[in-house]
């Protein structure tokens with residue numbers, strides 16, 4: 217799939233009438249383009265007034281802030297709500313439990329259909345407090361980094377919030393990562409505590425994640441304690457005194473724990489993500505700014521109302537899960553679905569059964585899942601009552617217009633708003649998206665910026681801003697917003713060099729973009745060595761170093777190739793050391809082992825040599841053209857050291 221499809225001449229899809237009809241839908245927070253524009257202009261011209269007011273209305277502060285923000289992109293010293301003090305767990309749980317303890321906070325839809333469970337705000341508060349007391353008893357205190365490696369269970373949410381309650385910083389590692397990846401993240405954060413489970417269950421399969429943790433911890437001298445939640449009750453090894461059982465520990469402590477009041481700028485969490493170089497970066501988000509943007513985008517971008525049931529199908533191990541399964545919905549006192557299974561288990565109807573059963577109003581997933589379900593046909597969808605749905609969203613990668621239209625017609629039955637939300641781990645919350653009751657959509661465009669997001673399109677060669685409405689270049693942002701990442705853990709220089717240095721005075725997103733004549737934004741994809749497979753972000757360098765780790769591999773070049781299902785797929789060219797042999801499956805296994813199954817290359821070509829410049833730099837551009845069957849567009853080959861290699865590589869690819 218190429219991004220050529222993004223013709224900006226697309227038809228406008230107006231807001232469905234049903235959403236503006238007070239007899240059929242709740243009264244929208246923002247109901248017209250004029251109202252959006254007015255507020256947007258105000259948010260850009262007067263960010264202090266705009267965010268100050270929203271911050272006072274949205275969050276509960278123990279000490280009010282006096283300064284809305286300070287610092288900026290020039291020095292990388294961004295801070296929001298400086299003097300303010302608060303607790304994130306109090307904002308996500310206590311205040312709602314105090315108001316209505318019986319309101320459902322979490323609907324846990326377990327892997328096996330029929331095993332769903334509802335957790336009220338009152339129960340959530342007790343669970344969070346008990347577990348916070350457990351953590352405290354084992355020495356967790358404010359500022360400590362706690363690694364969470366857990367399946368999609370309510371206890372994972374409890375673990376997040378128990379950390380937040382103590383002012384500890386969670387670092388959640390997606391439970392699909394390998395032992396080596398987990399180890400790297402624990403080591404980088406010098407984490408002393410790990411929260412995990414015996415096994416995870418997904419799509420009917422169980423994985424012994426405790427074994428993975430044991431393996432990871434072989435070289436993590438900092439870890440003092442591992443808390444194990446019992447998910448499946450299967451036998452696991454217990455290493456005393458390091459390992460303790462969740463269910464035994466919580467028996468010991470009372471279900472109240474006073475929240476640790478932290479400063480607005482104290483860190484709430486770290487989340488490791490891939491960059492252009494091999495080493496994942498620990499993106500750091502702070503308490504007040506992150507929570508405020510999570511709550512504010514949840515309210516406006518999803519037009520959330522009391523009584524809604526929100527389903528974000530992402531994993532809690534990615535930023536989408538952090539912001540739109542946990543912090544956004546809970547900060548607003550909403551009901552959030554926690555879905556442990558897959559779209560295909562036990563049948564391709566699973567999502568729609570869940571929507572009908574829980575009368576879900578908002579459904580949020582990635583284009584890959586949409587494309588996958590589309591292949592299975594609409595008969596799996598048409599037989600379910602989806603009339604509760606009002607807003608359906610897409611996130612993580614560009615959505616092709618055909619899939620957008622299918623989603624709108626088959627899932628949304630032309631009466632829901634479809635919102636394509638663009639954002640990043642670093643932005644903390646959505647930054648470009650239609651407001652569902654105010655902004656008309658164009659399939660394939662994320663449309664217009666959220667409040668406070670001051671976008672600029674820059675010329676990638678001159679760095680100058682393109683001021684015309686119609687523009688093509690790289691996407692950058694002029695002013696900080698509350699949930700922008702503040703640093704990369706222990707590597708502020710890398711933060712500065714990656715985001716703030718490339719275009720002085722701007723935050724650089726790493727994406728290229730087109731702005732059409734209506735001012736709509738069309739994200740074209742990354743301009744760096746980051747690839748996006750099924751909405752999962754990976755760096756080519758990270759996969760290359762996993763391959764080179766294999767004893768037989770001499771060199772590796774990884775490229776992202778357009779893919780009809782997964783957006784991009786990973787393909788690799790590898791050369792072997794003299795007198796060494798291996799097969800492709802062994803190399804794929806190597807990547808699964810080093811990074812995780814989701815990073816497995818779709819194809820690996822073992823070749824005699826890689827195209828290089830005379831100074832020895834691998835020319836990935838040529839490899840990409842060969843794979844995409846565009847050898848007539850190889851471009852300038854004058855620097856290529858061995859021109860004969862091209863034909864050899866073309867033959868190899870064609871015959872594999």
Ligand code: WT7
Nearest residue numbers: 536611612613614636637638639640641739753
């Ligand atoms: C990269 C960020 C957003 C949370 C999940 C991914 C791509 C994300 C869209 C979209 C086109 C998108 C960008 C971005 N991306 N959403 N709606 N349309 N591209 O977060 O792992 O930090 O990845 O995902 O390339 O830079 P992430």
